[in-house]
Amino acid sequence: MFLDEEFLLTTPTARTLFHDYAEHQPVIDYHCHLNPSEIAEDKNFSGIVEAWLGGDDYGDHYKWRLMRANGVSEELVTGKGDDWEKFQAFAGAMEKAIGNPVYLWTHLELRRIFGIEKDLNRSTAREIFDRTNELLASPEFSRRGLIRKFNVEAVCTTDDPADDLGFHQQLAGEKDFKVLPAMRPDKALNIDRPGFGEWVTRLEGAVGHPVSGFDGLTAAIDERVGFFHEMGGRLSDHALDVVEYAEATPAELDVIVDRARSGAGLSALEVVQYRTALIKALMRIYQAHDWTMQLHIHAARDLNSAMYAAHGADTGYDAMWDHSLVAPLAKLLDSAEADGVVPRTIIYSLNPNDWLPIASLFGCFQGGGTVQKFALGNAWWFNDTRSGIRRQLEVQAEQSLLGNFVGMTTDSRSFLSYPRHEFFRRILCELVGEWVERGEITNDIEALGTLVSDVSYGNAKKFFAF
8 A cells, every 4th residue: 555554665574674673763864955054943834835845045856846847837836926826736746746756755754744644636735735834833843843753863964164063053952963064165176166266265264364275275174174073073075066087286286276266267177187186185184084075976957047047056957967987086086095095985976877887996995994985875866766776775785785885865955854764764675675585685684684774874873973
């Protein structure tokens, strides 16, 4: 039956593994886009539209894409349309969304968060709209209340190196879960984009002294890593949409930084030289602090220029790249390995065709006494589906050690997205159960239960040592 207790658990082994070992494990959400200010202020949502479809300056682009595909006017997607009309439009899209992960997530969230087991469609929309709005107004449905509801042990937000982490300091007294910063130095990497000079000025304000040249820039970021570390940070994350490699001399790097700060244009080669050097410098910094580096690659962003101009980034106009990857990535890892500066690294690719090449490349650089020094990131964004999650788990298992995988992240801006951890855990148990039933792996339930528990929770706890 639809989303019943045995949803996706197609074998007796899968049911045992999920219910006895995975289901009740805490959640470590080591990569998400929740706003720490919202967690600190702990306000209630105005209603289900703000919580589910978006507020004034953010939204759920997964849902927005489906609504647009169903012919919904932009006024009811990103515009100022009436909340009820927006919700009704979304409900209409759900009637046609079977097979889409948003359809599953939507109904899981209705069940797990609101206790609503009715299907969402235009005929049930009004009742569900009213009931969810009523519940969201109650104290236990505040931002922090929603996090507590899902046994979340740690949340890692996404923070710029120049951020003061003031909201994280406010949250240090939260007893039920940790809210930890994860550094995202994209503005440091994107030297070719407008605002780089202004960002360096912000960085100078954060460290309290001038920043000069490439070494001065990386030294300032190192200072900020130290501050993030004091605040509990143990990870970085980078939107490295295209991986390229080109070396430069220290003098060339200083010229590149100075020209970018002055607003002068850079050549394509200079941009690649700078990014290559900065990633290698950051790897050295992360290794020294015993951090884990995350690279999110091959996202093609803001492809609809007219809609980007109208609505900005992260509004549903992204896709996946198919650039060459292994050659430049191999050069980067080989150079860093030769210098002895490789931190623990998780690489996510938005293009599933990259997963097997990445995993095979990782095998060339494992070692040094570090458990899973390189890991393939969980199925991400367009791959966050049953088939995508299964394939990512298969690649991790076939090319490395599934028992070392650090598990699921929400990668979400939504406080209602935690049922995705259940979705992942069910798929993990489904896959392992199938292997047992076909005789491919041991039927030692205790050993498999330990593995499933570790992938669901334990490995992340050990890997990041929060």
